[in-house]
Amino acid sequence: MKQIFSSLLMLLFLQPAIAQRKFNKAHDPLQIATVKVYGGSFDMGDDSGAIDRRPAHTVKLKDFNMGAYEVSQDQWASIMDNNPSVYDCGECAVTNVSWDDVQKFIEKLNTATGKHYRLPTEAEWEYAARGGNNEKLVTNRDIIARGGVNELLIEDKNKRIPEKDKTGDKYSGRKNAPQTVAWFDRNSEDHVHPIGRKQPNDLGIYDMSGNVEEWCSDFYAKNYGTRGDVENPQGPSGGRSHVVRGGSWASTKEEISVTRRAAYTPDTKNNSLGFRLVEDAK
Numbered sequence: 001m002k003q004i005f006s007s008l009l010m011l012l013f014l015q016p017a018i019a020q021r022k023f024n025k026a027h028d029p030l031q032i033a034t035v036k037v038y039g040g041s042f043d044m045g046d047d048s049g050a051i052d053r054r055p056a057h058t059v060k061l062k063d064f065n066m067g068a069y070e071v072s073q074d075q076w077a078s079i080m081d082n083n084p085s086v087y088d089c090g091e092c093a094v095t096n097v098s099w100d101d102v103q104k105f106i107e108k109l110n111t112a113t114g115k116h117y118r119l120p121t122e123a124e125w126e127y128a129a130r131g132g133n134n135e136k137l138v139t140n141r142d143i144i145a146r147g148g149v150n151e152l153l154i155e156d157k158n159k160r161i162p163e164k165d166k167t168g169d170k171y172s173g174r175k176n177a178p179q180t181v182a183w184f185d186r187n188s189e190d191h192v193h194p195i196g197r198k199q200p201n202d203l204g205i206y207d208m209s210g211n212v213e214e215w216c217s218d219f220y221a222k223n224y225g226t227r228g229d230v231e232n233p234q235g236p237s238g239g240r241s242h243v244v245r246g247g248s249w250a251s252t253k254e255e256i257s258v259t260r261r262a263a264y265t266p267d268t269k270n271n272s273l274g275f276r277l278v279e280d281a282k
Contacts, residue, residue, distance in 0.1 A: 050261075059123050066203070066205055068205050169201070
């Protein structure tokens with residue numbers, strides 16, 4: 001009986017890896033697997049977090065298709081005829097690519113496929129990382145009354161529930177268990193890993209916490225500057241740096257949360273920095 005249980009437990013942990021290997025064998029490297037993220041409203045940012053995550057504000061987004069995986073080294077090489085990554089592994093996320101490099105990749109990929117891929121805005125990134133309109137939050141005062149049901153119930157639709165009174169997924173796919181969804185400094189063994197080996201979030205998107213930090217399209221601002229509602233924000237009109245989200249294999253668990261932000265100049269390259277793609281929904 002113990003042996004059967006151990007076998008079932010092992011199969012459970014291996015399922016993401018098996019699924020990813022099947023995906024790789026069945027698909028052309030130019031085929032970008034995407035998940036349709038249905039639009040909606042969400043509270044972006046975190047009033048209890050670092051200053052650049054404030055103020056929390058309501059963002060409304062239209063539908064878009066988010067890459068289910070970070071772009072792999074094989075996918076990069078099939079377009080660019082090189083692999084800039086320090087850790088050589090075709091199924092791993094590509095790294096050591098600057099924002100400028102990514103723009104060249106996207107241009108060539110779109111020419112080759114006839115598609116219109118791009119980097120996500122940071123609002124799209126955070127919305128998808130949180131689970132899109134599947135995100136479920138609970139307020140402290142509802143936890144006992146609702147028996148722990150993980151949903152946010154607001155009596156007054158126009159009243160914002162303070163961030164400190166909410167509980168939800170801190171990481172993309174799990175509330176307080178990063179080991180199950182993310183490669184980070186406690187489990188990565190100091191290198192990037194193959195895409196899609198950890199559990200996905202509620203939308204079926206992998207590695208939005210950890211593995212590699214991910215470029216966004218927006219210029220970086222030190223804070224959000226508004227508490228008002230914003231529709232399909234594109235970020236500041238200019239700046240010196242671009243937003244990076246998600247944390248990486250080298251990050252602490254505090255640095256892989258869905259609200260953490262970072263900023264790098266567009267020529268920055270390092271072995272923990274990569275990206276994923278989006279496409280406008282039709």
